[in-house]
Amino acid sequence: MSISSEQTLIENTLGRKPTTSEAAMLEVMWSEHVSYKSSKRWFHLFNTESPDVYLGIGEGAGLIDIGNGYVIGLALESHNHPSAIDPFNGAATGVGGIIRDILSQGCRPIALLDAIRFGPLTHPRSRFLFEQVVQGIASYGNSVGVPTVGGEVEYDEAYLGNCLVNVMCVGIAPKDKIVRSIANRPGDLFVLFGASTGRDGIHGVTFASDDLAESMQEDRGSVQIGDPLIEKKLIDAVMELRDAGLINAMQDLGGGGLTCAVSEMCERGGTGCEIHLDRIAVREKDMEPWEILISESQERMLITCSPQNLKKVKEILDSHDLTLAVLGSVTPSKRFVAKYHDSVVADLPIDFLIEGFEEPERQLIPPNSKQNVTSRKNLFQEPDKLADEFQFLLSSSNIASKRWVYQQYDHTVQGNTVLEPGIGPAIIALENGAYLALSLDSLPFLTSLDPYSGAANSAMKGIRSVIATGAKPVALVDNLNFGNPEKPDSYWEFVEAIKGIAQVSHDFHIPVVGGNVSLYNEATINGKRSKILPTPVIGVAGIISSLESIVPQVLTAPDHLIAIVGPPSFSIDGSEYARLKDIRVKEDISYEPREEQKSISFLGVAQKQELLKSCKPVGRGGIITTLTKMMLQSNTGVKIDDSPVFSKIGFWVSEGSARYIVEFSRNDLNKIQELAKSKSVTIKILGKTINTPSLILSEDEQISLQTLMGWFETPIVQAMEV
Amino acid sequence: MSTIGVIRFPGTNNELETKRSLERLGAQAKIIPHFKPELVREVAALYLPGGFSYGDYLRPGAVAKTTEIGIEIVRAADEGKPILGVCNGFQVLTELGLLPGALVKNTSTRFIAKWISIWIERSNSYLEDLAGTTLSLPIAHYSGSYYQTKDALEQMKQKQQIVARYSLTSGDVTPHANPNGSLENIAGIANKVGNVIGLMPHPERAIEPFHRTQHGKQIIASFLEAIK
Numbered sequence: 004m005s006i007s008s009e010q011t012l013i014e015n016t017l018g019r020k021p022t023t024s025e026a027a028m029l030e031v032m033w034s035e036h037v038s039y040k041s042s043k044r045w046f047h048l049f050n051t052e053s054p055d056v057y058l059g060i061g062e063g064a065g066l067i068d069i070g071n072g073y074v075i076g077l078a079l080e081s082h083n084h085p086s087a088i089d090p091f092n093g094a095a096t097g098v099g100g101i102i103r104d105i106l107s108q109g110c111r112p113i114a115l116l117d118a119i120r121f122g123p124l125t126h127p128r129s130r131f132l133f134e135q136v137v138q139g140i141a142s143y144g145n146s147v148g149v150p151t152v153g154g155e156v157e158y159d160e161a162y163l164g165n166c167l168v169n170v171m172c173v174g175i176a177p178k179d180k181i182v183r184s185i186a187n188r189p190g191d192l193f194v195l196f197g198a199s200t201g202r203d204g205i206h207g208v209t210f211a212s213d214d215l216a217e218s219m220q221e222d223r224g225s226v227q228i229g230d231p232l233i234e235k236k237l238i239d240a241v242m243e244l245r246d247a248g249l250i251n252a253m254q255d256l257g258g259g260g261l262t263c264a265v266s267e268m269c270e271r272g273g274t275g276c277e278i279h280l281d282r283i284a285v286r287e288k289d290m291e292p293w294e295i296l297i298s299e300s301q302e303r304m305l306i307t308c309s310p311q312n313l314k315k316v317k318e319i320l321d322s323h324d325l326t327l328a329v330l331g332s333v334t335p336s337k338r339f340v341a342k343y344h345d346s347v348v349a350d351l352p353i354d355f356l357i358e359g360f361e362e363p364e365r366q367l368i369p370p371n372s373k374q375n376v377t378s379r380k381n382l383f384q385e386p387d388k389l390a391d392e393f394q395f396l397l398s399s400s401n402i403a404s405k406r407w408v409y410q411q412y413d414h415t416v417q418g419n420t421v422l423e424p425g426i427g428p429a430i431i432a433l434e435n436g437a438y439l440a441l442s443l444d445s446l447p448f449l450t451s452l453d454p455y456s457g458a459a460n461s462a463m464k465g466i467r468s469v470i471a472t473g474a475k476p477v478a479l480v481d482n483l484n485f486g487n488p489e490k491p492d493s494y495w496e497f498v499e500a501i502k503g504i505a506q507v508s509h510d511f512h513i514p515v516v517g518g519n520v521s522l523y524n525e526a527t528i529n530g531k532r533s534k535i536l537p538t539p540v541i542g543v544a545g546i547i548s549s550l551e552s553i554v555p556q557v558l559t560a561p562d563h564l565i566a567i568v569g570p571p572s573f574s575i576d577g578s579e580y581a582r583l584k585d586i587r588v589k590e591d592i593s594y595e596p597r598e599e600q601k602s603i604s605f606l607g608v609a610q611k612q613e614l615l616k617s618c619k620p621v622g623r624g625g626i627i628t629t630l631t632k633m634m635l636q637s638n639t640g641v642k643i644d645d646s647p648v649f650s651k652i653g654f655w656v657s658e659g660s661a662r663y664i665v666e667f668s669r670n671d672l673n674k675i676q677e678l679a680k681s682k683s684v685t686i687k688i689l690g691k692t693i694n695t696p697s698l699i700l701s702e703d704e705q706i707s708l709q710t711l712m713g714w715f716e717t718p719i720v721q722a723m724e725v
Numbered sequence: 726m727s728t729i730g731v732i733r734f735p736g737t738n739n740e741l742e743t744k745r746s747l748e749r750l751g752a753q754a755k756i757i758p759h760f761k762p763e764l765v766r767e768v769a770a771l772y773l774p775g776g777f778s779y780g781d782y783l784r785p786g787a788v789a790k791t792t793e794i795g796i797e798i799v800r801a802a803d804e805g806k807p808i809l810g811v812c813n814g815f816q817v818l819t820e821l822g823l824l825p826g827a828l829v830k831n832t833s834t835r836f837i838a839k840w841i842s843i844w845i846e847r848s849n850s851y852l853e854d855l856a857g858t859t860l861s862l863p864i865a866h867y868s869g870s871y872y873q874t875k876d877a878l879e880q881m882k883q884k885q886q887i888v889a890r891y892s893l894t895s896g897d898v899t900p901h902a903n904p905n906g907s908l909e910n911i912a913g914i915a916n917k918v919g920n921v922i923g924l925m926p927h928p929e930r931a932i933e934p935f936h937r938t939q940h941g942k943q944i945i946a947s948f949l950e951a952i953k
Contacts, residue, residue, distance in 0.1 A: 141836045145865070146777040148738020232736045232780030239733075322760050324735060411836045413865040415927070416775075418742030421935040432935050550935050 065516025094139030103255035109182030110174025122163030152429035164526030187272030204299025427556035458503035465543035474545030572659020727769030773814025786820035815923030832906030850915035
């Protein structure tokens with residue numbers, strides 16, 4: 004719908020021209036970022052239910068019942084556009100924003116994960132963005148005291164114009180302390196507290212709903228600046244207010260600022276509001292009412308409380324040195340009334356503000372599949388020496404160790420971290436005595452070749468890694484980063500990806516409890532269209548009942564057998580190896596729920612019978628990458644069995660789905676084989692663990708762990724520090 | 726039984742795991758927020774946990790030292806109460822003048838979070854009983870590089886005020902084992918009397934069965950021993 008027809012709709016509905024404030028409010032509320040007007044129509048495809056879901060999609064965080072009277076909260080959001088303009092502050096405030104989403108449900112934030120994507124490190128601009136984003140995340144997350152326990156980093160030409168910064172936060176709360184974002188009690192007071200309100204972030208959401216133009220510098224004013232000290236005080240104060248039972252409803256001020264928070268709280272409660280903008284502490288001179296209404300200044304929370312509790316609320320906020328403003332009250336009117344020095348500057352029906360827009364028409368057209376497809380056969384040859392290819396792959400920036408990144412993140416603060424970054428999914432200990440496995444993954448290259456299977460496998464990648472640790476996956480969150488929805492090919496990719504994730508959520512009975520959509524990740528540089536790879540980032544949370552049932556992700560001891568569980572695969576289609584060789588073929592790319600299920604059910608029994616010494620899914624970079632990680636972390640070598648199969652490069656680099664590397668005792672070989680047979684799962688013995696710190700491929704070819712370590716550990720450090 | 730006060734400035738962020746770790750070792754602990762300085766007099770010992778007091782916007786610990794509760798901490802030290810400052814707590818103790826020297830930015834100019842080893846020295850402090858052991862603990866800091874003038878360092882050595890140095894797992898103190906550029910690998914020091922200690926590594930993060938080591942227990946146990 005064009006802007007002029009939206010104006011006509013507004014004038015017809017209101018019977019008058021909107022005021023300046025109203026126009027600004029409608030603009031942000033009807034932006035893609037807040038309204039999800041191109042995406043919401045597909046969300047019904049997701050499985051959103053399970054017996055554990057306490058609160059699904061729709062508020063700040065999805066809540067999952069984890070037993071013993073506790074819930075965990077999950078939220079995932081992008082801060083792509085701000086990070087492209089001002090990477091340090093964009094990334095930092097991305098962290099701050101997602102923490103407040105978790106806090107807004109009354110949960111204490113306990114873990115952060117980040118999925119970040121840039122152009123190749125050979126470009127100075129990419130290195131700059133990468134460095135600044137990592138520092139932004141570090142400065143905010145470390146300071147606020149929430150451990151950054153995992154995530155992923157990827158580099159591709161496609162992110163040169165638009166870097167991606169997706170941040171996930173997890174929180175925990177006793178079930179009886181949960182807070183909802185529903186203002187359903189007329190007469191309650193709106194109390195805004197935290198940072199003062201400035202002009203930062205004005206029109207942040209509308210700018211996130213546009214293509215990034217060449218004149219990026221001019222948009223810097225739309226990027227918010229973060230203050231993690233205030234955020235930590237907010238956490239302390241909210242926990243105290245929550246425990247004292249003083250909060251009736253709460254929401255953080257994020258995209259769309261005060262307008263969005265107030266109108267959403269009222270809409271859910273079937274109420275309205277009357278608020279006084281002049282009561283808000285502003286940090287800049289001559290701020291207009293409309294600016295106050297849509298400012299996206301950070302570190303601000305909004306609660307409703309009963310008038311008789313206001314004194315106690317004030318006392319607690321004062322003790323934390325937090326500024327507060329009593330904005331006004333919840334009304335039964337279902338209208339958003341905003342006043343400035345007693346004159347009405349906005350008076351809009353809440354439902355019109357939230358959903359008054361007409362859903363835009365969107366076209367779906369698959370791109371011409373003949374385009375850009377090269378033939379594998381012409382390009383791909385068996386190498387003379389496997390080691391050369393291993394070096395090529397392991398030292399490529401997408402596979403190489405991200406230690407340089409995660410060593411800048413405090414991953415042990417709060418004292419609950421069990422499995423630290425760089426090994427597998429994160430694992431943290433929970434207050435209820437259980438353990439939480441967390442992953443954040445995407446396979447954009449695969450998704451670019453086949454959006455449906457690529458997105459489904461992006462979800463499976465996280466599910467596999469969580470399951471390998473012995474966890475039961477309980478929830479998914481997704482962050483869908485795509486191009487311009489007004490372009491039919493981009494929109495088709497987006498919808499296919501949703502279908503893929505939705506299918507997984509149904510096939511494996513894992514509910515989608517939250518997420519975020521980031522569209523318009525396109526830039527026009529020198530007149531040329533550059534869009535990101537379609538990037539469906541999926542967060543997976545799984546529960547492990549006890550410390551003893553956590554399966555190690557690294558090899559444990561010499562003289563154990565190592566095997567591959569799952570369907571044999573030699574295809575390089577959609578793999579990192581293929582991307583490096585610029586081979587874009589999608590023949591063998593598929594989503595295989597039955598194979599996945601068979602492998603999962605094998606692992607379930609093997610874990611229960613304590614047959615697995617270690618287990619890790621075959622991930623990005625194929626068997627060689629997964630095995631290298633398992634060896635390096637434990638300094639255990641491996642001798643590969645003598646078989647022609649193991650001399651093929653495809654075997655080592657294929658990322659074929661539903662597969663896991665498992666380590667077990669020789670004594671359990673029979674049990675393992677029988678179990679595999681009963682589950683109709685293929686199991687192939689790969690070799691054995693050895694005392695010698697080497698990967699012995701054959702009599703003539705072996706690679707020391709020292710050498711593997713050099714290939715794997717140095718590339719990112721070298722790119723960034725030399 | 727006597728209680729340990731865990732000091733929380735605005736921006737302190739290790740207070741909960743610190744309290745929990747003290748309790749794991751059988752102690753009673755309570756968090757003392759900055760706005761209740763009077764509570765400092767009621768406790769037998771103080772643990773100043775890590776974090777970013779007042780955001781560390783000016784300089785780590787620089788604002789914390791100007792507070793009322795800062796005055797109470799100095800009083801507690803003068804009374805001889807055992808005090809342990811970890812990470813930002815260490816930085817606050819140097820700013821308060823309770824410990825000599827300063828903690829400056831890591832030589833990498835980056836935040837560093839990883840597991841390291843420390844060698845415990847013979848000292849005049851309540852960690853003396855651990856002298857000769859090597860402990861593996863996490864560090865997580867941006868300004869952890871210990872700095873001191875040459876003469877003052879000599880005096881500290883004479884008074885046996887050096888408590889811990891970064892080392893290899895073998896206990897060897899080498900330049901390679903130094904994560905942040907600290908002078909002579911110094912990771913922890915004590916005051917002249919030995920009742921106030923500052924450490925950059927985090928004992929409270931190496932306690933639980935699921936932590937990579939439980940070496941933090943030894944430090945906290947010695948700290949608890951010091952309470953009469």
